[in-house]
Amino acid sequence: MDMTFAALADPTRRALLARLSEGQALSVSELAQPFAMSLPAIMKHLDVLSDAGLLAREKSGRVVACRLTAAPMAQAMQWLSRYQRFWFDNLDRLAAFVEDEPWKQQASPSPAASKPSPKKSTRRGSTRRN
Structure with missing residues (x-):
């Protein structure tokens, strides 16, 4: 479960999973298309998702297709649902x-309590002695 949450912590990986959640397998290049990052960077994200068990890869010739495997997310959801019930x-x-x-209105403070505290007397004017 730690690997699942670590994989889901990154917004790029969540976006990749969202694209795969539409149900169809996508090639790595199709997955990488909307992202402004290099293909090796996308591959590293896919490696993290694959290591967490959230992604399955199938190679057909030169094309590597990826598909979502949601079983680890089901375990995470079961764990989270306990806390959801707690908070609800x-x-x-x-x-x-x-x-x-x-709700009761608070009683207004007594007039004596609302008087400002007296100022300390200080010597006014020049403090130099002649």
């Missing part, structure tokens, strides 16, 4: 508290 439950409790709690 906590947010639901917070919403219920906020909606059900009658």
